[in-house]
Amino acid sequence: MKPSISVDELMTSGHQACQGCGATLTMRYALKGLGPETVVVLPACCWTIIAGAAPRCSIGVPLLHAPFAAAAAAASGVKAGLSARGDGRTTVMAWAGDGGTYDIGIQALSGAADRDEDIIYCCYDNEAYMNTGIQRSGGTPSGAWTMTTPGKEGSERPKKDLDAIMEAHRIPYIATATPAYPEDMVRKFAKAKTIKGFRFIHVLSPCPPGWKYDTADTVKLSRLAVQTGMFALYEIAEGRFKLNLNPAKRKPVGEYLKPQGRFRGLKPDAEAAIQAEVDARWALLSQRHARGT
Numbered sequence: 001m002k003p004s005i006s007v008d009e010l011m012t013s014g015h016q017a018c019q020g021c022g023a024t025l026t027m028r029y030a031l032k033g034l035g036p037e038t039v040v041v042l043p044a045c046c047w048t049i050i051a052g053a054a055p056r057c058s059i060g061v062p063l064l065h066a067p068f069a070a071a072a073a074a075a076s077g078v079k080a081g082l083s084a085r086g087d088g089r090t091t092v093m094a095w096a097g098d099g100g101t102y103d104i105g106i107q108a109l110s111g112a113a114d115r116d117e118d119i120i121y122c123c124y125d126n127e128a129y130m131n132t133g134i135q136r137s138g139g140t141p142s143g144a145w146t147m148t149t150p151g152k153e154g155s156e157r158p159k160k161d162l163d164a165i166m167e168a169h170r171i172p173y174i175a176t177a178t179p180a181y182p183e184d185m186v187r188k189f190a191k192a193k194t195i196k197g198f199r200f201i202h203v204l205s206p207c208p209p210g211w212k213y214d215t216a217d218t219v220k221l222s223r224l225a226v227q228t229g230m231f232a233l234y235e236i237a238e239g240r241f242k243l244n245l246n247p248a249k250r251k252p253v254g255e256y257l258k259p260q261g262r263f264r265g266l267k268p269d270a271e272a273a274i275q276a277e278v279d280a281r282w283a284l285l286s287q288r289h290a291r292g293t
Helices: 022-034 046-050 071-084 099-103 106-114 162-167 182-194 215-227 268-291
Strands: 038-042 063-065 091-097 120-125 173-177 199-204 234-237 240-243
Touching (some): 022 046, 022 091, 022 120, 022 182, 022 215, 046 091, 071 106, 071 120, 091 099, 099 120, 120 182, 162 199, 173 182, 182 234, 240 268
Parallel strands (some): 091 120, 120 199, 173 199
Antiparallel strands (some): 173 234
């Protein structure tokens, strides 16, 4: 029986990630979907370190380091250079964290999307600036502790709806994924590879030191994020919306929040507010799924 995911590995041992790092699982599955004819462009992020020191690298494809704000611009340039050489096969993927996507890199991201550059942009979202010491980003959810939101009640601001921002650019393909559903993730990267134009994939990537949970629970938390509705798995292809997993009965958000030390200061009324927000958002997503738009 043919395996549902390729057994070929383009990511090696010897990387520099923390134990239980969700971003390493994400890269591993992304490369399984994209294959060896891929160039990865990295701005400043955890993966700048994870990849390893030059001249060695823990992924078996060409990797280009770019300035923090310029992942999408640099990837656009790499694609233009390959096209000028007559190479229409190689996939170019910008790979950035939430800090380099929601905040510092959003101008270059928006510009590349507006031009419909023929690249894939993946945001591996660990919901804070983890590489520089756990500072709040635009991807940090309300109530989460970070070094720059040190109060007991955590961040006062809600998480920026980046997917809606990207959808407003009317790009050909948008998808979400988590490491808990590898077949879904690999399929989405493989599908994105076949689409021409700008493609955006948003992956929730749990971070044990930043989220403050046991390193063995990365996949468990990724799954709970989906089962509670905190993070929905869907794709939008040419304007058509589809939920990829619709739990028959969503679990309470507390099952996802309570194992994480960053939410330790969350009061019952704040948790209830998060639950109400998730319920409202899920109702809208379910309606979109039913309409297909």
